[in-house]
Amino acid sequence: MSALSSRFLLRNSVGIIGATIILTAVAIAVFAPLIAPVTASQIDLRARLAPPFFVDGGSIKHLMGTDNLGRDIFSRLIYGSRISLAVGTAAALLGAVIGSLMGILAGYFGGKVDGVISWFVDVQLAFPFTLLAIFLLGTLGGGFYAVVIVLALATWVNYARVVRAQVLTVKVQDYVLAARAVGVGTPRTLWRYIFANSTAPIIVVASFSTAQAILTQAALSFLGVGIDPSIPSWGAMLNDGRDYLQKAWWIATFPGLAIALTVLGVNLFGDWLRDRLDPRSAR
Amino acid sequence: MTHPADTALPVSEAVALKVQYQTRQRNWRGQLSTTTVRAVDGIDLAIRSGEAVALVGESGCGKSTLGRALLRLEHVSEGAVHFAGSDLTGLGEPMLRPLRRNMQMVFQDPFSSLNPRMRIGETLAEPLLVHGLASKAEARARVAEILEIVGLDPAVATRHPHAFSGGQRQRIAIARAVIARPKFVVADEPISALDISVQAQILDLFEDLKERFALTYLFISHDLAVVRHIADRVAVMYLGRIVEEGSPESVFDNPLHPYTQALLAAVPSPDPVRERSRPAATLQGEPPSPAATISGCRFRGRCAHAMPICETSDPALATGGDGKQAVACFLHHEQSF
Numbered sequence: 105m106s107a108l109s110s111r112f113l114l115r116n117s118v119g120i121i122g123a124t125i126i127l128t129a130v131a132i133a134v135f136a137p138l139i140a141p142v143t144a145s146q147i148d149l150r151a152r153l154a155p156p157f158f159v160d161g162g163s164i165k166h167l168m169g170t171d172n173l174g175r176d177i178f179s180r181l182i183y184g185s186r187i188s189l190a191v192g193t194a195a196a197l198l199g200a201v202i203g204s205l206m207g208i209l210a211g212y213f214g215g216k217v218d219g220v221i222s223w224f225v226d227v228q229l230a231f232p233f234t235l236l237a238i239f240l241l242g243t244l245g246g247g248f249y250a251v252v253i254v255l256a257l258a259t260w261v262n263y264a265r266v267v268r269a270q271v272l273t274v275k276v277q278d279y280v281l282a283a284r285a286v287g288v289g290t291p292r293t294l295w296r297y298i299f300a301n302s303t304a305p306i307i308v309v310a311s312f313s314t315a316q317a318i319l320t321q322a323a324l325s326f327l328g329v330g331i332d333p334s335i336p337s338w339g340a341m342l343n344d345g346r347d348y349l350q351k352a353w354w355i356a357t358f359p360g361l362a363i364a365l366t367v368l369g370v371n372l373f374g375d376w377l378r379d380r381l382d383p384r385s386a387r
Numbered sequence: 388m389t390h391p392a393d394t395a396l397p398v399s400e401a402v403a404l405k406v407q408y409q410t411r412q413r414n415w416r417g418q419l420s421t422t423t424v425r426a427v428d429g430i431d432l433a434i435r436s437g438e439a440v441a442l443v444g445e446s447g448c449g450k451s452t453l454g455r456a457l458l459r460l461e462h463v464s465e466g467a468v469h470f471a472g473s474d475l476t477g478l479g480e481p482m483l484r485p486l487r488r489n490m491q492m493v494f495q496d497p498f499s500s501l502n503p504r505m506r507i508g509e510t511l512a513e514p515l516l517v518h519g520l521a522s523k524a525e526a527r528a529r530v531a532e533i534l535e536i537v538g539l540d541p542a543v544a545t546r547h548p549h550a551f552s553g554g555q556r557q558r559i560a561i562a563r564a565v566i567a568r569p570k571f572v573v574a575d576e577p578i579s580a581l582d583i584s585v586q587a588q589i590l591d592l593f594e595d596l597k598e599r600f601a602l603t604y605l606f607i608s609h610d611l612a613v614v615r616h617i618a619d620r621v622a623v624m625y626l627g628r629i630v631e632e633g634s635p636e637s638v639f640d641n642p643l644h645p646y647t648q649a650l651l652a653a654v655p656s657p658d659p660v661r662e663r664s665r666p667a668a669t670l671q672g673e674p675p676s677p678a679a680t681i682s683g684c685r686f687r688g689r690c691a692h693a694m695p696i697c698e699t700s701d702p703a704l705a706t707g708g709d710g711k712q713a714v715a716c717f718l719h720h721e722q723s724f
Binding site for chain 1: 458460480483484485486487488491492494495496499500501502503504505513514517518547549560563
């Protein structure tokens with residue numbers, strides 16, 4: 105390996121590890137039918153609560169054991185990545201778009217605009233989210249898109265508050281006044297000056313919002329609103345395993361590990377991306 | 388100051404200009420009180436085409452506010468701001484925007500006046516593109532040209548501001564201010580954040596640009612030696628008001644206002660013999676807060692020559708001395724009245 109590429113690997117190791125985890129998870133989701141030994145919903149009541157292969161009584165047939173209905177955990181984990189990743193990413197992105205826009209408008213224009221947006225943020229934070237989600241999903245009906253929208257409603261306030269605070273510090277910088285002195289219009293000022301200098305916290309919030317969305321989606325499935333709980337998702341599996349933690353720890357542990365690992369990957373990648381996007385950091 | 392010979396319209400003009408900020412505070416009983424800070428408190432200043440006017444004064448006297456108000460980057464509380472014959476006073480930002488190509492600004496701190504997320508080329512092309520003065524290809528050529536004029540390699544256009552030193556950044560900021568060939572530039576202490584060794588180069592650049600583009604500019608500074616070097620006319624500001632105005636020779640060699648005299652006495656001399664005989668600080672105390680209400684002359688509290696009249700009436704800026712400079716002091720008004 106040449107000196108240049110090994111230095112590149114060393115310098116970007118955090119980003120490479122994060123990207124590897126994310127890409128692996130995405131590949132698993134895309135090629136689920138090719139990887140999984142059985143389908144996610146295949147029930148085998150005779151093999152109920154079978155332990156993973158490395159525990160006494162386990163077999164190679166069920167690598168990670170089975171759940172209370174005898175479904176293969178390994179296969180469910182692979183199929184479950186589809187819903188979890190899709191919901192997590194879509195909700196975090198939609199929340200980021202809405203929240204950043206609101207945060208920029210509130211921070212930059214201040215006054216009444218800020219008053220109205222901040223009021224919405226406060227109401228949202230004061231209102232129990234689960235109640236809101238049940239109400240919305242109950243009236244809208246469940247399904248993937250409804251869940252994504254409801255989860256975006258849960259996460260946009262995180263972005264809005266952080267971005268608003270960042271914009272308040274950016275907008276008083278001399279370069280923003282310089283843009284006005286040059287004659288730059290408001291939309292361009294908001295995009296090239298205000299937004300461009302407020303991206304660092306957005307990326308940080310996005311990496312934990314993705315995790316939050318994956319977990320909240322699980323909670324919603326557990327409550328019976330949102331995505332059909334028979335469709336496997338990591339969060340739903342986590343909830344299924346809760347009642348069996350004493351008898352069959354593997355039901356909850358493996359999806360828990362999958363969530364933790366994915367969130368770690370997203371966070372590592374987010375950290376690296378934030379540094380990478382900052383022109384001040386060394387190339 | 389009145390110049391009977393001058394008939395040409397000033398490029399930039401402040402007429403009885405006041406810029407005030409209201410701050411509202413609640414005291415411990417919850418009562419609301421309003422404090423008015425008079426940053427600029429009644430200034431008449433006309434800057435004519437081709438002129439370099441220097442504005443000097445202590446920190447906090449309102450120099451920067453006046454400079455920004457002339458470009459309508461500040462609100463106008465009272466009075467008026469004119470630019471090239473048109474009244475800017477009541478205009479909103481959308482109306483001002485097309486006019487901004489003709490009036491530009493250089494900021495004090497080059498580390499905060501350039502957008503860290505934009506390449507130098509983008510920053511410099513912006514005035515041209517925003518005002519539709521050039522196509523993208525033409526703008527690229529103009530950027531290369533202006534970079535060369537301000538003494539930088541045209542290849543730097545692809546880099547971000549973080550790659551440059553303070554002096555280089557200030558050259559870039561100056562290039563941005565002049566690339567659209569404005570009629571008027573306000574330079575707000577453009578060298579005070581720079582190393583001494585770099586200051587002279589930036590001053591030379593200003594001199595060079597003034598000749599090359601026939602620039603008219605307001606140069607805000609607290610460094611009198613610098614001002615003497617570049618200014619055609621000097622205005623001394625104290626607490627929101629111009630207290631003395633005239634040519635650098637008359638103001639520096641024959642200061643009339645006690646404040647100007649004190650400022651000049653505070654300049655250290657490079658000659659050790661003269662420096663030793665320089666009187667110790669002649670000015671006592673701090674300037675009053677611009678939020679305070681002062682009756683009479685605003686300088687009288689620190690003035691060695693305060694007279695009874697200074698307590699009751701506020702001296703206006705009027706021609707005094709040899710008639711070549713204007714001063715706001717009763718000591719000199721007696722002579723000319």
